[in-house]
Each structure stands twice: as structure tokens, then as C-alpha cells.
Amino acid sequence: xxxxxxxxxxxxxxxxxxxMVERFGHKPLTMxxxxxxxxxxxxLDSPPINITPEDPKLGLKYAAIEVPAGxxxxxxxxxxxxxxxxxxxIVENPPTDFGCVGCNRTNELTKYLxxxxxxxxxxxxxxxxxxxxRDFVNKIVAFLESLPKEKPEADEKAKxxxxxxxxxxx
Amino acid sequence: MTEMKKEEITKYIVISSDxxxxxxxxxxxxxxxxxxxxxxxxxxxxxSGARDDVETLVEQIRQLDKNHIFVKDRGFPPGDERRCRASxxxxxxxxxxxxxxxxQMLPAIGAALDELEAKECVIEKHxxxxxxxxxxxxxxxxxxxxx
Numbered sequence: 159x160x161x162x163x164x165x166x167x168x169x170x171x172x173x174x175x176x177x178m179v180e181r182f183g184h185k186p187l188t189m190x191x192x193x194x195x196x197x198x199x200x201x202l203d204s205p206p207i208n209i210t211p212e213d214p215k216l217g218l219k220y221a222a223i224e225v226p227a228g229x230x231x232x233x234x235x236x237x238x239x240x241x242x243x244x245x246x247x248i249v250e251n252p253p254t255d256f257g258c259v260g261c262n263r264t265n266e267l268t269k270y271l272x273x274x275x276x277x278x279x280x281x282x283x284x285x286x287x288x289x290x291x292r293d294f295v296n297k298i299v300a301f302l303e304s305l306p307k308e309k310p311e312a313d314e315k316a317k318x319x320x321x322x323x324x325x326x327x328x
Numbered sequence: 329m330t331e332m333k334k335e336e337i338t339k340y341i342v343i344s345s346d347x348x349x350x351x352x353x354x355x356x357x358x359x360x361x362x363x364x365x366x367x368x369x370x371x372x373x374x375x376s377g378a379r380d381d382v383e384t385l386v387e388q389i390r391q392l393d394k395n396h397i398f399v400k401d402r403g404f405p406p407g408d409e410r411r412c413r414a415s416x417x418x419x420x421x422x423x424x425x426x427x428x429x430x431x432q433m434l435p436a437i438g439a440a441l442d443e444l445e446a447k448e449c450v451i452e453k454h455x456x457x458x459x460x461x462x463x464x465x466x467x468x469x470x471x472x473x474x475x
Contacts, residue, residue, distance in 0.1 A: 292439075
């Protein structure tokens with residue numbers, strides 16, 4: 159399946175956002191895909207102790223050593239997603255904020271990193287009435303339709319290949 | 329074997345429809361004879377299997393009532409001991425609370441999607457009325473001239 163753009167969503171495990179992004183042909187960057195790699199990878203020998211020695215190092219890229227371990231652990235999963243981000247939808251005022259997205263410091267850091275990345279960001283609020291739901295959907299649809307229609311990945315890959323070939327020739 | 333394991337994905341199908349029940353969607357999946365695991369839940373279904381099979385099935389189920397059936401990925405396979413209530417002594421599994429909160433919003437989101445689709449249809453119809461193909465124009469001119 160070919161997608162147009164990789165869209166980061168916040169809350170990162172949201173059903174509504176993941177569905178809408180996929181419905182309009184883009185790829186949602188979600189926590190679930192990261193978790194799947196962690197829990198179904200055969201190289202991990204003792205789940206649920208899924209952390210490998212590489213994970214804390216990965217987390218340190220986004221949060222300093224003084225920061226609580228939970229933030230770094232979460233950033234080890236969320237950080238790679240932020241790096242792939244081509245657009246983002248941030249929904250404020252989520253109804254509940256616990257489970258894997260229950261750490262407010264991680265959420266603050268995630269939103270900060272996404273906003274400072276310089277990609278198009280849509281910021282909306284969770285709807286509390288039918289009218290708000292209509293606005294919520296309209297804004298998201300307009301944002302998703304405004305994203306580039308061409309697939310930049312293929313072009314980038316072609317460019318990378320060309321560059322690699324040139325280097326090989328040299 | 330390792331490659332096959334990598335291909336396995338799990339998806340939630342959350343049904344908030346007046347026309348389709350989770351049991352209808354489950355029957356549709358059984359009829360399709362794809363080698364997938366299906367678990368019926370209070371909010372919809374959990375489907376697990378090879379990526380291609382699951383994506384095809386999910387698209388088929390979504391078409392039953394596309395604005396009121398929502399889909400998202402799931403990290404853990406169905407019945408996984410680390411998440412399944414049966415092995416954790418009951419109570420909602422981690423992650424269910426947020427899903428439940430979002431499920432309560434789905435009727436409003438579905439209605440908004442319906443409205444959006446209806447608006448697009450109206451715009452398309454309007455455009456179709458406005459446009460006149462050159463071939464049609466030629467026919468009109470020929471008819472007028474032949475009088």
C-alpha cells in the first residue's frame with residue numbers, strides 16, 4: 159500500500175486520528191507500530207521486560223540523563239517516529255491520558271519536538287458536542303487534503319540511489 | 329519463519345454503526361475464508377494475521393458502513409498473556425480506557441463524515457451540471473443548424 163505522507167498524531171495511540179489519517183491515504187505514525195516491533199520481535203527473550211541495551215541510548219538522544227527514566231524509555235519509542243514526521247496533528251485536551259501515553263513530561267517534550275521540527279502542524283481540540291465534532295472533522299480533512307499529493311519517498315529513494323551510484327563510480 | 333512472523337499484524341475494527349453489528353462483521357470475515365484470527369469484543373473486532381490478508385479484510389469490512397467503522401493498529405496480538413484479562417485476573421486491560429472514551433465520540437465523528445460526504449456529492453453534482461462537453465455542444469449546434 160502506498161501512502162502520501164507520514165503524519166504524526168497526538169495522542170499517539172488515538173483511534174480517531176489514526177483512522178482518519180489512513181482513510182485519506184496517509185500513513186499515521188503511531189505508538190502501536192512501535193509496540194508491535196517490541197512485543198513480537200523474536201530477538202527479545204523475556205517480554206514484558208522488552209528493553210534492550212540500545213533503548214536507553216536511543217532515549218538519551220531526546221532527553222538528558224537527569225530526566226526520569228520513564229521519559230527516556232518512552233522517547234526511545236516516540237523519538238524515531240518524530241524523525242520520520244512529514245506532518246502532524248496535535249489534539250489538545252484528550253479525554254484521558256494514561257497507559258502508555260500517561261506521562262505528561264513525555265507529552266510536553268513530544269509536542270515541543272514536533273512543533274520545532276518545522277513540519278505542517280494542525281492543532282485542534284477534542285470535540286465535546288456534535289457541532290465541535292463537525293468542525294474537528296472538517297479541519298482535519300482540509301489539513302490532510304492540503305498535504306502533498308505526490309509521493310516524495312520514491313523521489314528521495316531514487317535520489318539516494320543516484321548519489322550512491324555516483325559515489326560508487328568515484 | 330522469521331519473515332512470516334514479521335508480516336503478522338493485528339488491527340482493531342471499532343464498529344459504531346446502526347446497520348452493522350460486530351457479529352455481522354465477524355460472519356463476513358469467516359465467509360471470506362482468509363486465514364486470520366478474529367476476536368469479537370464489545371466494541372467490534374480484533375483481527376490478526378498476515379499483513380495483506382488483514383488489510384484486504386479490513387477494507388472489505390470498512391465498506392459495510394464506511395463512515396461508522398473505524399480501524400486502528402494494535403501492538404499486541406489477541407489473547408496475549410501480557411494484556412489479556414483472562415491471565416491478569418480481570419478488569420479492563422491497559423489501553424482500554426482511552427479507547428472507550430474515543431468510542432463514545434464515534435457517533436458524532438461518523439455523522440460529521442456523513443455530512444462531509446453528502447456535501448462533496450452535492451458539489452460534484454453541481455459541477456457535473458455546469459460542465460458542457462465540446463462534443464455535446466457540437467451536437468446541439470448541429471441539431472440547431474439542421475432545423
